[in-house]
Amino acid sequence: MQLAGIGCCSWQSVDGFSLGLTKGRSRSSSGRGCSASSSNFGLGFSGAFGIGEFRTTWVSGGRGTNSPGVKCSVVEVKAENRDDIGSIVKALQSRDRFPKKWLGQHYMVNEKVNAKVVDAAHICPGDIVVEIGPGTGALTKSLVAAGAHVIAVEKDPDMASLVAERFAESGNVDVVNIDFLKWPLRNEIKKYLEKATLASGEPKLAKIVSNLPFNITTNVVKKVLPMGDLFSTVVLLLQDEAALRLVDASPDSGEYRPISFVVNFYSVPEYKFKVPRKSFFPVPRVDGGVVCFAIKKESEYPLVASQKVFFSMINSAFNGKRKMLRNTLQHMFSPSSTQAALLSVGLPETARPEELTLEQFVAFYNAVTSMTAPNSLAGPPSVIQPGLN
Numbered sequence: 001m002q003l004a005g006i007g008c009c010s011w012q013s014v015d016g017f018s019l020g021l022t023k024g025r026s027r028s029s030s031g032r033g034c035s036a037s038s039s040n041f042g043l044g045f046s047g048a049f050g051i052g053e054f055r056t057t058w059v060s061g062g063r064g065t066n067s068p069g070v071k072c073s074v075v076e077v078k079a080e081n082r083d084d085i086g087s088i089v090k091a092l093q094s095r096d097r098f099p100k101k102w103l104g105q106h107y108m109v110n111e112k113v114n115a116k117v118v119d120a121a122h123i124c125p126g127d128i129v130v131e132i133g134p135g136t137g138a139l140t141k142s143l144v145a146a147g148a149h150v151i152a153v154e155k156d157p158d159m160a161s162l163v164a165e166r167f168a169e170s171g172n173v174d175v176v177n178i179d180f181l182k183w184p185l186r187n188e189i190k191k192y193l194e195k196a197t198l199a200s201g202e203p204k205l206a207k208i209v210s211n212l213p214f215n216i217t218t219n220v221v222k223k224v225l226p227m228g229d230l231f232s233t234v235v236l237l238l239q240d241e242a243a244l245r246l247v248d249a250s251p252d253s254g255e256y257r258p259i260s261f262v263v264n265f266y267s268v269p270e271y272k273f274k275v276p277r278k279s280f281f282p283v284p285r286v287d288g289g290v291v292c293f294a295i296k297k298e299s300e301y302p303l304v305a306s307q308k309v310f311f312s313m314i315n316s317a318f319n320g321k322r323k324m325l326r327n328t329l330q331h332m333f334s335p336s337s338t339q340a341a342l343l344s345v346g347l348p349e350t351a352r353p354e355e356l357t358l359e360q361f362v363a364f365y366n367a368v369t370s371m372t373a374p375n376s377l378a379g380p381p382s383v384i385q386p387g388l389n
């Protein structure tokens, strides 16, 4: 698939699909600073979608408004190739693939949702986007149509090969068959960013966009949010309850937990929209919700001497959510130090973790560590140590 100066003018009807024509067009990178709905060029490319020897011409329509420096033409889509339930089932069946529950394989069958996810990430031509779990490539298609270079990281070898075939001629999609949680994200993305920075002459940050397998939400959030030196934006389609919990956690809410601190320490989260469960195949038991995390730069993090010790303390504190901090933090700070530190920042000496905001925890931590060295850096087994991947 070539993006620049495509003059795609052939079409085929394959396996029940009617396919369309695109008109010739060109594009150039507008760099940074464009806002939502800035992509407005269509895309024609060839790619097999698990349909044996057939070649399919995929056509995506343009959306939104022109952004400066991008010469676009609205693509006439005579009949769209769709990422709907019919085509997805066909693609899966063509290779005896079936949705694997243990990999959270609920595929998006509503292209409008993918378009909204792409808009939420403000994808601009030239953006480098990591997509976790491309599956059949439905969201990948929308990302590429908006001008992104996509690094699609897929754990399931069956789906990795399907999406690799689909975008074989793209040049704008790299498929990596690996568990995202085990992928050396930092090293890999650095290489892409160095290349992009060299080409454009200005520093570049990447984005992460994913219709995430719900069971890896917390681990993904812990892994990616502390990477403000590499990423500007992370947009995740999550289980709706988890999405609401991540953005709307306040003390006493009952949903207040260590992950809330990770989210707000490293990002500014925003709940974007709900995705009805019927938009997925197979239909899950719950609705989805999209969250956009604006990733903070290191200079914007709350000031703490050691993030590792700070998050160890948060974990220890929430191990006994309703217990007094002076008791739960005994293995790190003496009860008298904890009490004195709490009082010094205007909190009651009997304070419990569920009563403190992030800012209050930061103030308490700075006070207590200035009074005493922590007894131990080790936290409980489930310790969150963001920023280490």
Ligand SMILES: C[S@@+](CC[C@H](N)C(=O)[O-])C[C@H]1O[C@@H](n2cnc3c(N)ncnc32)[C@H](O)[C@@H]1O
Pocket (backbone or CB within 6 Å): 103, 104, 105, 106, 107, 108, 109, 132, 133, 134, 135, 136, 137, 138, 139, 153, 154, 155, 156, 159, 178, 179, 180, 181, 211, 212, 213, 214, 216
């Ligand atoms: C909810 S589906 C989304 C598929 C596709 N993006 C879509 O919107 O239709 C999640 C995808 O993530 C893949 N996946 C599951 N666990 C993964 C992991 N640890 N690393 C990378 N991909 C994973 C699954 O195989 C599946 O393709």
